[in-house]
Amino acid sequence: MLTAFWPFLAEHLLSIIVATPVAAAFALGTLALTLRAVGLGDLPSRAWLGTAFVATVLTFAATVWAAVLFDPEMLGLQGLEARPWVPALGATVAFAVDGIGLCFLLSTAAVSPLALIASRDSAEESEPAWVFVILALESALLGAIASSNLLFFIGFWAAGLVPLLLWMGRWGGLGRARAASRLWTTEAIGLAGMLFVAFVLHEATLAQFGVASLDLAPREAGVTRSLLDVRLEVDEQWLLFLAFSFALATRLPIAPLHFWLPAAHAAAPTGLSVLIATGFAQTAAIGWLRFALPLFPDAVRAAGPALSLLGIVALAYASLLALVQKELKRLVAYASVGYAGFALFGMSTLNVQGLTGAVLQLLTHGLATAGLFTLIGFLSIRRGTTEVAAFGGLAKPMPVCAFFFGVMVLSLMGLPLLGGFVGDLFVLLGSLETRRTLSVFALIAMVVAASYLLWVQRRLFLGPVDEPANRGLIDLDRIERAILLALTIPIVAIGIHPNPVLRRVEPAVLELLYEMDRRSVAKEMPAPEAESDDEEFARVDRVPSDARVPGKGRR
């Protein structure tokens, strides 16, 4: 029985990962309604939280299993599962991940239980609904990260919005209605753009293949053609790229489309902030890396320098704004806007190192900002406020809190041996290849940007304890320490030994760049400069040219 069971699980691992949280949510909901109908009353709140926690941990365990099964040698998408959904629309229930998706999947599945626990105090009254919303959000985020069909992706993209808005609107803090309505408006506009892209691509595949197909990977070799085989002229690419990018740019978020984020973070409960900083932003990155870049290569290449510039400007702009924020959540929100700009800079370099760096950067900076939001949440529980001015000298009453805050800040600053360094290093190396002038500004912006983090750290933790209310603050308890430790471990692990992650992300990036080259319709593209005429010169300990064979290991 079991021998047949394990292969079945392994075969459908991605569906299981995506479905587990929401299935648990529905099971819990049904149970609650049944109990109420029978007249047995509500379950104790601990039971709700405990079951949900177990569900999220199981999901994480499943992603770890997926990571073990993942073959780092293979290029392209893995773990493909596809079942027809609405054939006429080209929509399939299709899951698959590459190395990038795997990393994001792991990080989102890992922070979800932490987000659940971290905000357990904020929702004591209405546990069932609250747990339902969190689990549904996790499923939606995981689904978007793991889906390999455009329409399916858009479905999860939109589905994630509902629990998110519910969570913020029902359990959020001050200004939640305004924040929620803003988020909804911008996301709705973005969604319209995405649906437009899906519609046009549906028409195009229908016209070119005779069958509608929005799948990235063909389900069976030679039978169905994939979305990546559709030919798009340059002007079509431009239109679609712009329509598609609006949603991505609002969600990542790239200044000046970030206006919803500070308000959202200020109003959001801790757990939601954590998920917005990690999974929510990562779905946008997936949209870019899995769909936008390979689908519209010529437009992306042409827009590359402008996007890089935009990234740097966004980084500088958000960092300067963070410098003058007086409220902690808004400050960290602007910090994350800045790092999103830096990630965009990395992605727009369009080379291996830059893209790899951007992925790592999203991963580690996401975790570090999540850690900061968690710590701020804990401070807010204790003091009832998140104004910077209300704190000072906290290292005395709360040394452990100061310790973790320091680790997160140092990782964001890109100190070696912490995760942030690896991403920053790769982005900068990549940018030197294709955006040399801008990279100098990137370097300066990156290093100087950190000064506001230092300022806030000093303001919160150092100096004398001025406020009497701060004197008796209790340090992080055991559960809170465990949450922060769980966020710190991957940051430190990636900093000390980044190669396992790099070895999984790089093939995905190579495949992505290969698809971009293959799909490009502007053939007069200049050849990569390094390879042209330097063969005659001596090379010192040069690594043998990469063993990239087009299509190697592809399914």
Next chain:
Amino acid sequence: MDDLTTTGALFAGSMIRWIALLPLVAAFVHGVLIGLVRARISDRLVFGISAAAVFAALCLSMGGLYEIVGVGAAERLLDSVGPWIGGGVGPRSFSAELAFQLDPLSAVFCLAVTGTALIVYVHAIGGFVHGALDRETAHRTFAMLDLLVGSTLVLVLADNLLLFFLGWAGVGIASQLFAAFDFEDRDASRAGATTFVIGRVGDLGLLAAMLLLFDGLSRAGAPALTFRGIEAAFRLLEGQGVLWLSYGLAQAPLLLEIVGFGLVLAALTKCAQLPLHFWLPQSTTGPTTAHALLQSVTTGVAGVYVLLRFAFLLESAPGALRTLILAGAATAMLASLAAANQLNLPRLIAFTTSTVLGFAILGIGIGAHSTAAFLILTHSVSKALLLLVAGVVISAQKGDTDLRRMGGLGRRMPGTHWLFLIAGLGLVGAFPFANFFPIEELVAFLWISARPESGLLLAVVVTSVGVLAFAMGRAFFLIFWGNVRPGGLLESPLRDPVGWQQNSLTILAVLAFSGGFLSPAQFWQGVTAAPIEQMDTVGYFLTRVVPGSPDPELVGSERGWLAALVGLVVVLGLAVSAARYARRGYRGEPKHPAVAVATVWMREMFFFERAYQILLVRPVRLLSELALARGIENQLIDRMVVSGGSGLLRGAVWGVLRRVQNGRAQSYTLIGLLTLLVIVTWMVA
């Protein structure tokens, strides 16, 4: 160019990693215990862990040095632990290993770092045991000391640039932690922030240099990250005349200048040189024990080491070298003046550090590489001694650091009095104390230098030496001679340190006296022009790695006159200070207003920090606050685009709906039909 991987039975190549890793592991253990577990372990265990780690590192360094001295010219010991970071494709791929190398340069610095560290550790343990230091802070102090020592050793032993940067950043963090050691104090926390921000500027320089160098080399088809690889690639490309080819020939010198300038910026920040010097005097709010390590063998070593490692590259970057010379000379002059006018003992010592490191920086600028390394070594012992004795003095004054309230300690604490004297003489380079020999070498190098400005530089160095001697003499007489000042708080009973504290100071005093004899042969050879066989002195040892001659080619009476000049200037400075302060102690601020203003300006080293605050920090904050936060973010994006835009949108939608939802059946039917038409068209098409 072979790497020695296996050598004698006593010392295996794979032991090198432990020189750096043992203190780092100790720091990690302490860090986890303090920050995470909040476990209190007994002080004895803390001392045991840290001292054992450093002692083991010292023994291993000695073993390594012994191996290195025995082997041939260009060899080194390499210890590769495994891959650390790697990635990329084709010519841009790189792989940075966790690998440590021990060559003459790193071996000498390793020994200096671990040796000084062990003595400082012993002194600190003595201080904690005898109650001179607060036991509550023992664990924290040793955690940070371990981090500082471990990071410095990683930096010195690193085989590639990324690992080097790791050590560099670690030193920066440790400096910040020490500056903000009394974190409950507002000034200390500010000093910590200043230290860190200045450190980041240095990091920026180093990162830029690293990345641009790698980029340039990989564009030329020779990517390398290891120091050896970079040098080999550099030489090869230079020899073929295709250096930085893909940058275009016109840009090649520019690239080298930028890389050189990045390195120089990094070194200037770590060595507390103009215009980024002010973090060091500010950070003296930290414990003097820590500064005994920080100012003697860590920050200075870090800054000078990076320049020595890249000496081959800096030779092709004349602009960067000129910056180096200018900064070194200006710092030596201004910092010695600042030291001469200080009223606060730790700040005074910090300015003397800047002065001496200025000499070293200047030496590297004019190509006297091994002289600079020699100066760093001799300086480290006298500075460590000076700071430890200063710590004794300060605790005798119940933590008061103000020179105006000190005086007459000599009679009560004779031992401390003599130790301070030895440290001071060693620092200012009184003949025949440690610093005399490298400073004399530097002056001789300047004398024979063909640079047009070398005369001026020589004058600057000699004057700074005199002012430095005056400053140290002034501090000495103010503290130990004269009478006990009325406002001074004195610990009672007042006595010299005892036990291990005393022993550690004595060892350092012996070294501060005799450190210069590491290269006496060079000196005598120079002065007497007698043909002495080339001896294996530090200078000659280092030339296996560092370019340039170890000794100025100046022999005979000229050299003798120069040496006499240096010696005389020192005596003169001391004599002036004795005449002014030996009897009467501190005499109040100068009366004449112009002199008073000049004194304050010199004391604050011309208010560089305030200038940065006014010219840079405030405008940026103001710009962010007014233009960005209020202007663009609030008014433009929030009000006009988002609220205004959504207002317009809402208006439009409502307008359409109002028109459509008018309650008339005809219009509903029309809408329904139109919708149906659209759907049918789409499905048919």
